[in-house]
Structure formats: C-alpha cells, structure tokens
Amino acid sequence: MKISSVDVTVFTYPTRRVSDSAGHSHPGEENQAKMAMLTITTDEGDCGYSFAPPEVVRPHVVNAFFKKVLIGQSPFDRERLWQDLVHWQRGSAHQLTERALSFVEQALWDLIGRKLKMPVHKLLGGFREKVPAYGSTMCGDELKGGLSTPDEFGQFAEKLVARGYKAIKLHTWMPPVSFAPDTKMDIKACAAVREAVGPDIELMLDGYHWYSRSQALTIGKALEKLNFAWFEEPMEEESMASYAWLAENLSIDVIGPESLGGKHHSRADWVKAGACDILRAGANGVGGISPCMKVASLAEAFGMDCEVHGNGAASLAVVGAIRNCRWYERGLLHPFLDYDEPPAYLNSLVDPMDQQGFVHLSMRPGLGEDINFDYIETHTIS
Numbered sequence: 587m588k589i590s591s592v593d594v595t596v597f598t599y600p601t602r603r604v605s606d607s608a609g610h611s612h613p614g615e616e617n618q619a620k621m622a623m624l625t626i627t628t629d630e631g632d633c634g635y636s637f638a639p640p641e642v643v644r645p646h647v648v649n650a651f652f653k654k655v656l657i658g659q660s661p662f663d664r665e666r667l668w669q670d671l672v673h674w675q676r677g678s679a680h681q682l683t684e685r686a687l688s689f690v691e692q693a694l695w696d697l698i699g700r701k702l703k704m705p706v707h708k709l710l711g712g713f714r715e716k717v718p719a720y721g722s723t724m725c726g727d728e729l730k731g732g733l734s735t736p737d738e739f740g741q742f743a744e745k746l747v748a749r750g751y752k753a754i755k756l757h758t759w760m761p762p763v764s765f766a767p768d769t770k771m772d773i774k775a776c777a778a779v780r781e782a783v784g785p786d787i788e789l790m791l792d793g794y795h796w797y798s799r800s801q802a803l804t805i806g807k808a809l810e811k812l813n814f815a816w817f818e819e820p821m822e823e824e825s826m827a828s829y830a831w832l833a834e835n836l837s838i839d840v841i842g843p844e845s846l847g848g849k850h851h852s853r854a855d856w857v858k859a860g861a862c863d864i865l866r867a868g869a870n871g872v873g874g875i876s877p878c879m880k881v882a883s884l885a886e887a888f889g890m891d892c893e894v895h896g897n898g899a900a901s902l903a904v905v906g907a908i909r910n911c912r913w914y915e916r917g918l919l920h921p922f923l924d925y926d927e928p929p930a931y932l933n934s935l936v937d938p939m940d941q942q943g944f945v946h947l948s949m950r951p952g953l954g955e956d957i958n959f960d961y962i963e964t965h966t967i968s
C-alpha cells in the first residue's frame with residue numbers, strides 16, 4: 587500500500603466564534619468561517635483525514651513538503667515520514683510550521699486507524715475509554731452577561747458544575763479588553779469562582795501570558811490561598827529561566843510550556859531546568875500525536891503528569907492512551923455558546939461528556955471524527 591495523493595478541500599461553515607485582535611476566541615455574530623479538510627489517499631483507496639485552518643495547509647505547504655515526502659510511501663512508515671518532514675522544517679526556512687506538521691501527521695494516524703479498523707487511542711496505548719474533563723473557559727470579555735466581571739465568571743462556573751464538570755480552568759482578561767492585563771481582576775475572578783463552586787471543584791488559572799515575574803508571583807501566591815490546582819502560562823514561555831524562578835518560589839503547581847515550539851526537545855529542557863511541575867503539550871502544538879506521546883513519556887519518566895493541551899480528536903486520542911494526564915481540556919466555553927452543539931461538518935461531537943463530567947472516547951476507526959462528507963461536498967469552495 588502506497589500514498590497516492592494528498593489533497594485539501596476548503597469549505598465554509600457557520601459559527602458564532604470570532605477572534606479578537608490578539609487571536610483569542612469570543613462569542614460574536616454568526617459568520618461563515620473557512621475550514622480545510624486534509625485528505626491522504628492510498629493506491630488501495632484508503633483515506634485519512636484531519637481538519638486545519640486553510641492557511642496552515644496552504645498549497646505551498648502541501649506541494650513543497652507534504653507531497654514530496656509522502657507520495658509513494660507507506661502510511662505505516664509514519665515515524666520515518668514524520669522525521670523526514672521535521673527536517674523540512676529547517677529546510678523550509680520554517681515555512682512548514684509545527685501545526686502544519688501536526689495536521690498531516692494526524693491524517694496519517696487517521697488513515698492507519700481506518701485501515702486497521704481500530705480507534706487511534708487504542709493503537710497508541712489504550713489506557714482508558716473515558717476521561718474526566720475540565721471546563722476551559724474562553725478568555726474574559728466586556729460582554730454584559732458574558733465573562734465581563736468576576737461575578738459573571740462565578741455564575742458561569744456554577745453552571746459548569748451543574749453540567750457535570752469537576753474542574754474548571756479560567757482564561758481571564760487579556761488585551762484588547764480595555765482594562766487588561768490586571769492582576770487584581772484576575773485574582774478577583776479566581777476568588778469569585780472559588781466562592782461560587784466551593785472547595786471540592788478543582789480550579790486552574792490560565793491568564794495573560796506576558797506578566798512579569800513579580801506580577802506572576804503575586805497572582806500565584808493568591809492562587810495558593812484559594813487552593814487552585816495549577817497556574818498556567820502567566821509569563822512569556824520563551825523565558826524558561828523565569829518559569830524556573832517562579833516554580834521555585836511557589837508551592838502551587840506551575841504547568842507548561844503550552845505555546846513554546848521545540849516539541850519534546852524544549853520540554854525536556856524545561857524538566858531539566860525545573861521550570862514546571864506539570865508538563866504540557868498538545869497534538870496541534872508539538873507537531874502531532876506522536877511527539878505529544880513522546881512528551882507524555884518524558885513526563886512519566888520523571889514522575890510528572892503531562893496535561894494535554896486543547897480539545898479535539900487528536901489530543902483526546904493521546905489522553906485516552908496515557909495514564910499521566912488527569913484531565914481532558916474541554917472548551918473553550920462561554921455562557922453565550924453551546925459547546926455541545928457539533929459544528930455543521932460533523933454529525934456528532936468527538937468529545938461528548940456525560941452528566942458526571944466524563945468524556946467518552948469514540949470507538950470509531952481512526953481519530954473518531956463523525957464527518958459529514960455530504961455537508962463538506964455541498965459547501966466546498968476550493
């Protein structure tokens with residue numbers, strides 16, 4: 587069996603999620619968004635799929651790298667193909683991004699799973715078939731009745747607990763919100779949520795990513811008093827030394843890095859430097875499912891958890907495959923949006939959650955996405 591084609595289908599779908607000028611998502615007016623479906627096909631007619639922003643898997647990336655490395659190769663040689671693509675990251679002057687690498691690797695995993703009629707999480711390890719989720723809120727906003735005040739965060743947290751969540755992570759206010767960043771408001775939101783949900787719900791904070799060491803220490807000390815479970819990305823993750831300093835000065839767990847490049851290599855340096863108590867990696871952010879598994883193994887070897895970043899089929903497959911991850915990040919959530927409503931191009935969610943707060947992993951072959959191919963065909967634009 588050999589790969590015979592790598593194709594991208596761009597289609598539109600309605601959404602009420604909009605991005606602000608800093609790239610953070612918030613609820614907004616319904617609009618038509620674009621999505622790309624990456625399809626890898628073999629000479630025996632087998633296919634694997636992944637979904638990506640069209641600009642990430644643009645024609646230059648597909649033609650100059652994906653096709654060059656994959657065409658004529660066996661999809662079962664996934665690790666060698668991934669390593670070959672990694673070398674093109676340097677050779678491409680970094681035109682081949684970590685995310686692009688991730689999406690083509692995810693499609694390879696999906697193809698392999700579909701061919702073997704097995705869910706990818708079983709091929710990866712098969713540790714569990716359900717996992718507790720934490721509700722990961724959207725970033726704070728200035729929308730009345732949304733997430734515009736500490737009390738509104740508290741009210742939303744109560745609703746999330748009623749929905750079944752046993753843990754909640756706040757993303758607080760960041761620019762372009764007019765009063766952000768504001769350490770006092772971050773602490774007030776965390777206090778309001780703790781007050782609202784009581785002592786038994788685990789809470790985490792993921793706030794403005796460019797605080798100073800002093801500001802981060804102030805927030806961290808307040809989180810310790812509120813018995814928060816972890817403190818995430820309060821400073822620029824390019825400064826590993828700042829995180830080593832913060833982790834040294836706080837008793838609350840410091841988690842990272844989330845947004846830093848470097849895959850499992852940079853995360854090994856963070857462990858060696860004592861820059862985090864919990865490691866972090868998401869399939870999309872570290873170049874795919876297999877490097878995410880490498881980070882999880884690294885963490886396990888050092889007696890650490892690896893909390894997998896982000897929702898979606900690929901990260902969920904990793905969470906289902908490993909022991910040292912306590913939660914699935916389900917979100918991003920907002921009072922104005924119904925997360926349980928699948929996007930138009932899927933027939934059902936890949937991460938349904940029961941009333942006890944458990945996400946049940948799909949037993950469909952591959953990554954488990956319940957793709958509405960008819961919808962995609964009728965809404966294809968290129």
Ligand SMILES: O=C(O)[C@H](O)[C@@H](O)[C@@H](O)C(=O)NO
Pocket residue numbers: 609610611722757792844895896918
């Ligand atoms: O907007 C962002 O920075 C991301 O969506 C981010 O909020 C979210 O993915 C995250 O940080 N999770 O931990």
Ligand SMILES: [Mg+2]
Pocket residue numbers: 792818819844
């Ligand atoms: Mg985060």
